[in-house]
Amino acid sequence: MANISSAAVSPVVEADHAYVFHSWSAQGTLPSFAVDRAAGCYVWDDSGRQYLDFSSQLIYANIGYAHPRVVAAIQEQAAKLATISPGTVNAQRAEAARLILSHLDGSFAKIFFTNGGADANENAIRLARLFTGRAKVISHYRSYHGNTGAAICASGDWRRIPNEFARGHVHVFGPYLYRSEFWASTPEEECERALRHLERVIQAEGPETVAAILFESIPGTAGILVPPPGYLAGVRSIADKYGIVLILDEVMAGFGRAGQWFAFEDDNVVPDLVTFAKGVNSGYVPVGGVAISESIADSFTDRVFPGGLTYSGHPLGAAAVVANITAMEDEGVIENAAHIGDHVLGPELLALARRHPVVGEVRGAGVFWAVELVSDRTTREPLTPVAMSALKQTLLDRGLIPIIQENRIHVVPPCIVTAAQAHAGVAIIDAALTEIEDSVGAIR
Numbered sequence: 381m382a383n384i385s386s387a388a389v390s391p392v393v394e395a396d397h398a399y400v401f402h403s404w405s406a407q408g409t410l411p412s413f414a415v416d417r418a419a420g421c422y423v424w425d426d427s428g429r430q431y432l433d434f435s436s437q438l439i440y441a442n443i444g445y446a447h448p449r450v451v452a453a454i455q456e457q458a459a460k461l462a463t464i465s466p467g468t469v470n471a472q473r474a475e476a477a478r479l480i481l482s483h484l485d486g487s488f489a490k491i492f493f494t495n496g497g498a499d500a501n502e503n504a505i506r507l508a509r510l511f512t513g514r515a516k517v518i519s520h521y522r523s524y525h526g527n528t529g530a531a532i533c534a535s536g537d538w539r540r541i542p543n544e545f546a547r548g549h550v551h552v553f554g555p556y557l558y559r560s561e562f563w564a565s566t567p568e569e570e571c572e573r574a575l576r577h578l579e580r581v582i583q584a585e586g587p588e589t590v591a592a593i594l595f596e597s598i599p600g601t602a603g604i605l606v607p608p609p610g611y612l613a614g615v616r617s618i619a620d621k622y623g624i625v626l627i628l629d630e631v632m633a634g635f636g637r638a639g640q641w642f643a644f645e646d647d648n649v650v651p652d653l654v655t656f657a658k659g660v661n662s663g664y665v666p667v668g669g670v671a672i673s674e675s676i677a678d679s680f681t682d683r684v685f686p687g688g689l690t691y692s693g694h695p696l697g698a699a700a701v702v703a704n705i706t707a708m709e710d711e712g713v714i715e716n717a718a719h720i721g722d723h724v725l726g727p728e729l730l731a732l733a734r735r736h737p738v739v740g741e742v743r744g745a746g747v748f749w750a751v752e753l754v755s756d757r758t759t760r761e762p763l764t765p766v767a768m769s770a771l772k773q774t775l776l777d778r779g780l781i782p783i784i785q786e787n788r789i790h791v792v793p794p795c796i797v798t799a800a801q802a803h804a805g806v807a808i809i810d811a812a813l814t815e816i817e818d819s820v821g822a823i824r
Contacts, residue, residue: 419445439792489677499531500670502530508625517534520595523535534594593627601632603788615649724802753768753789
């Protein structure tokens with residue numbers, strides 16, 4: 381059991397710490413923030429206090445909480461058919477697949493449903509290996525693709541290292557001009573040199589051994605690293621040159637998060653496989669999947685795909701997908717996310733950078749932003765973990781749920797966030813930065 385004082389915590393927290401084994405945690409140090417209910421862009425803790433959610437939980441509550449159409453769809457489906465084997469045909473599964481494909485390029489033919497983003501990437505890797513007859517997968521060091529066997533090895537952050545039991549994974553550095561690995565000084569240089577680095581690694585590994593390039597369209601957990609213009613198109617060109625399958629991971633960036641249905645839409649790129657989860661039904665029921673190009677889907681017409689999941693295309697998840705996508709279409713949710721990014725979050729976060737010397741860089745799109753914090757703008761030394769922990773607590777104390785990742789605040793409210801709510805959230809961040817700067821001397 382975690383080391384907690386029963387007098388200092390609620391019975392809910394005490395019970396959680398006693399019985400729940402938490403992910404990515406030392407079990408002696410566990411969260412104490414208990415969520416009781418949520419609606420729209422707001423969450424209430426178990427004491428009844430209201431918070432504005434700028435986290436979308438793990439960046440998935442795209443349509444917000446308790447959306448009546450999604451809730452009703454799940455209730456109606458549960459009353460009619462709560463579960464069914466994936467080896468059967470179900471109307472909700474077929475309609476969910478059709479709707480997802482309707483927002484993709486016409487070269488995509490089928491949807492393979494999974495339980496979430498990790499096993500979406502797992503199965504995309506399997507598809508690429510079976511299609512090409514090759515083994516290796518190239519991915520970014522600054523990336524996260526999930527916590528299953530191949531997906532965690534494809535990930536680039538610290539969580540990969542104690543879990544490297546899968547074979548055939550190779551990593552490269554992607555573009556990140558603020559902390560360039562390529563001594564670049566412009567986006568054009570960063571793009572050109574990152575692409576050169578990728579191609580040289582492929583050549584050194586042996587192109588005939590590389591099955592797939594697996595990149596997040598916009599690396600999310602790693603820092604919302606919006607690629608420079610031309611990068612994804614250059615990756616597509618390299619993949620084509622060497623007969624490599626291009627997988628774009630849209631688990632976090634898709635379904636409105638970046639102000640578009642899919643974040644790669646403006647890059648003139650059509651991948652071979654697209655992985656998704658999170659925003660496809662805003663996390664109301666666990667679901668994910670892989671959008672499969674016609675050529676890859678056709679290769680399994682007469683041979684068995686050796687993969688499957690007990691809950692693949694689960695009717696409750698599929699019903700939530702249908703309701704989520706149709707509500708997004710009808711209510712202009714994607715357009716709202718783009719508008720908020722262009723006219724509220726983008727300009728106001730950039731204004732924060734002008735007012736606060738602790739802000740090193742602001743980057744993002746739609747409702748998918750990162751504020752990178754530094755102790756020195758000249759050296760770009762990251763803000764310390766102690767200061768970031770204090771900042772997180774200050775934001776919570778002021779009524780905002782943030783995502784704090786290393787030395788960054790990830791500003792990721794639901795896609796339905798209003799201009800007034802976005803203004804309010806940025807104002808809280810502004811005040812919290814001032815408070816922290818004042819208390820620790822510009823956070824050095």
